Amino acid sequence: MELPLLLQEFAVEGRLVTLQPLGNGNVNDTYLAVFRNTFTETQLVLQRINGKVFPTPAAIMSNMHKITAHCHAKLEKELDTADRVWQMPRIVQTRDGRDCVQTDDGAYWRVITLIPSARAYDRAQNAEHAMECGAVLGHFHHLVADFDPTSVQDPLPGFHVTPGYLAAYDATLAEPKAAAKLDASMEARRCARFVENRRRLATVFQDAVDRGELRRRMVHGDPKVNNIMIDEFTAKGTAMIDLDTVSAGLVHIDFGDALRSICNPAGEEEQNLAKVRFDEDLCLAFCKGYMAEASDFLTDADRAYLYDAIRLLPFELGLRFFQDYLAGDVYFKTRSPEQNLARARVQFRLCESIEARERSIRSLIDSL
Ligand SMILES: Nc1ncnc2c1ncn2[C@@H]1O[C@H](COP(=O)(O)OP(=O)(O)O)[C@@H](O)[C@H]1O
Ligand SMILES: [Mg+2]
Structure with missing residues (x-):
């Protein structure tokens, strides 16, 4: 399936303006997807879970659902006392409420929120x-x-x-x-x-x-x-x-x-x-x-x-x-x-x- 078409299955507002490879991961296929409205922009991460490395992608998504729900609730609760705004990606569900989409080739795709204005380094800098x-x-x-x-x-x-x-x-x-x-x-x-x-x-x-x-x-x-x-x-x-x-x-x-x-x-x-x-x-x-x-x-x-x-x-x-x-x-x-x-x-x-x-x-x- 064409990736822009695949993205339409997810509950995202706005028009897709770009879809490009993201980061240096060597397990999953990861893309940055940018959607725009008149006054807002939404940046998301589209990922294909590597089915060769992970034999049970559905289990991974179920784990991720539970863990992120737990952590997001705790982050909210501790927000006022924390020394900074800690973040964790959130799963963007499909329009019919699923956590991922399985394409005809058997691959599992998910969309998660982008951690904005941040980067991951490949080596310790200092x-x-x-x-x-x-x-x-x-x-x-x-x-x-x-x-x-x-x-x-x-x-x-x-x-x-x-x-x-x-x-x-x-x-x-x-x-x-x-x-x-x-x-x-x-x-x-x-x-x-x-x-x-x-x-x-x-x-x-x-x-x-x-x-x-x-x-x-x-x-x-x-x-x-x-x-x-x-x-x-x-x-x-x-x-x-x-x-x-x-x-x-x-x-x-x-x-x-x-x-x-x-x-x-x-x-x-x-x-x-x-x-x-x-x-x-x-x-x-x-x-x-x-x-x-x-x-x-x-x-x-x-x-x-x-x-x-x-x-x-x-x-x-x-x-x-x-x-x-x-x-x-x-x-x-x-x-x-x-x-x-x-x-x-x-x-x-x-x-x-x-x-x-x-x-x-x-x-x-x-x-x-
Ligand atoms: N939610 C996110 N926000 C920002 N960047 C991300 C996010 N998820 C992934 N990336 C970027 O994509 C890269 C690969 O994603 P990752 O989930 O680490 O997959 P892999 O298992 O292939 O390492 C990351 O190193 C990071 O640069
Ligand atoms: Mg990684």
Whole structure:
């Protein structure tokens, strides 16, 4: 279906004046749609949910409906006491009251409100930006802290279940082609040793949940810097977007994942490992921003595990890259044969850099 025709199904007033690609997302197809009336303009976001990544788009929309309703009510209630106007996209329904449209090809399309005059960066810009990212994630966790996690469906079963990734790694390791790859590469053998030495890390969070120390709540699921909107006028964080992955989980996983991407200025594709290091200044700034918003829901037990989260997430992603390399690059797209091995080495280096700074990271967390 032609996109302008598709847009007519949604309850929007005015005439469509432009429809153009928006942002640098690499999962969904995202467009900016601008509608105009004589005196007003409405800017909206049209998105096709990636059906290859998300097997149950209808479940995602049902989750999004419930979560945004909960958060919008809370935002309204807290508006007068908040230090800024926090935002969250709203679903624009179809003229007959549905949350999305399924086209003949099976794709699911939705329209959500645009966070105006704001942008998401692909990398942490500086300490102030990192602090705002922390504040946005902390405030998001605050918004969903009293939402019942059993009322949503899991959009990506197995995502961020480290023991599951370790089991997949072990299964791959038992295959002859993995053995051949290990035989052929000293770097690969080094990565295998790295994993062996950290097997216990993989179960730290599962064990803590089993012991009743940590409780599953609502999490964002993909809190990378590119999903955090910064207000262009005030330079303050204003919204968390990309709500497809919102689900029940541990806030630690979001926290660790955000720091994993924010505190590695060299990026995930860095070729020169000497440049890969965990930036503690950005970490401190992020944590300051996060803690300022998290005081009402973060327990002492939660705090005690924040360092483990920072260490775990690069390990988990490195393990996934390395397993995919050994399995023959089935999951992550590659442009060269050794790319997944190189990506794994970046994450493992980042993990080592965190381990080397353990004392200092723990004390910076304790100081906040
Ligand atoms: N509600 C919104 N307001 C403003 N920009 C948005 C909004 N939703 C998405 N974008 C822009 O589109 C990009 C991709 O959207 P996103 O929902 O993050 O999809 P993906 O899963 O592909 O990353 C974002 O990084 C952002 O730049
Ligand atoms: Mg995104």
